[in-house]
Amino acid sequence: MRHPLSAVLAGLPSLSSLTWGQVGDWLAGTPLVILLVVVLAFVVRWLLNRVISRLVTTATSRRTERLASLPGAGRAVAGLTGVGTQRHVQRAETMGSLLRSIVTFVVFGIAALTVLDKLGVPLGPALTSAGVGGVALAFGAQSLVKDFLSGVFMIVEDQYGVGDVIDTGEAVGTVENVSLRVTRLRDANGVTWYVRNGEIVRIGNRSQGWSTAIVDVAIAIDEDAERAMRVIRDVVSVLDDGPPLAEKLLEEPEVVGIESIAGGAVTIRVTAKTVSQEHFAVQREMRERIKNALDVAGVRTPPVVGLPPFTPGTGGPGGPGATGAPR
Secondary structure: OOOHHHHHHHHOOOHHHOOHHHHHHHHOOHHHHHHHHHHHHHHHHHHHHHHHHHHHHHHHHHHHHHHHOOOHHHHHHHHHHOOOHHHHHHHHHHHHHHHHHHHHHHHHHHHHHHHHHHOOOOHHHHHHHHHHHHHHHHHHOHHHHHHHHHHHHHHHHOOOOOOOEEEOOOOEEEEEEEOOOEEEEEOOOOOEEEEEHHHOOOOEEOOOOEEEEEEEEEEEOOOOHHHHHHHHHHHHOOHHHOOOOOOOEOOOOEEEEEEEEEOOEEEEEEEEEEEOOOHHHHHHHHHHHHHHHHHHHOOOOOOOOOOOOOOOOOOOOOOOOOOOOOO
16 A cells, blocks of 8 residues: 555656746745745834834823923822823833734734645634634633733723832732732832732722821810911911922812810811822921911910820920929
């Protein structure tokens, strides 16, 4: 019995009978088409990648010009909300890298299928097997796909970026690295957390937009609340006139009014709209200035349980003016 391969080889013309015309016809057929497909695939990929790079560069330069035209406080807010150059560049480059990867996969995938078709490989069974394998792979790696898609939407929607303070539910901290699959953040205790993007159900970003500084000032219940609020208004009205709060305050602080009356104390609330993550510094500065102003005005604080009420200028409990103080 004759081997099938021998029959195939027997059907081929011998090398001695080949002519340059036959070789030229063969090269002008399938090999030339395959070569053209490969070259065209590289050219199309290069052109598309160039277009993507140009779009990324244009978007970054336009955002830089827009940021430069903002005033001081607006520029500070812009830098923390994603309008800033560094934040926008990172997001644009990440999306550009993702688009380039998609372009490479699609272009070379189409080129490979075209080459296989020209070589006479039946694509029907191959595509069917690839479809079945893709379904099985999707079931096995659905968590990975979920993480990837969540990372894509997170970057597109600019939910958070490097340097933002976020609350993921399980961990609260500063974002140190963002990828399409995992977000790395560090909490206040220095612990590094790796959170899969697909596992983040809700996200709280404490660095986008602006923050609110809240200061509660307690005075004695028998003090004149209106006089105390006038003193506080005089203090907060000049906070944004100069450093260190001029670049941190977005609006003049507001004395909201009496927040609560309990335990022999009247609590007056003061709020201020600040640049993101600067509310802690603003709160500390407001407390110090308000306390000093109330002392000068002679406004008493609520008494501490077991101690007589503190009266500014008397030295407080146990001071020179207190009963039972050593002389």
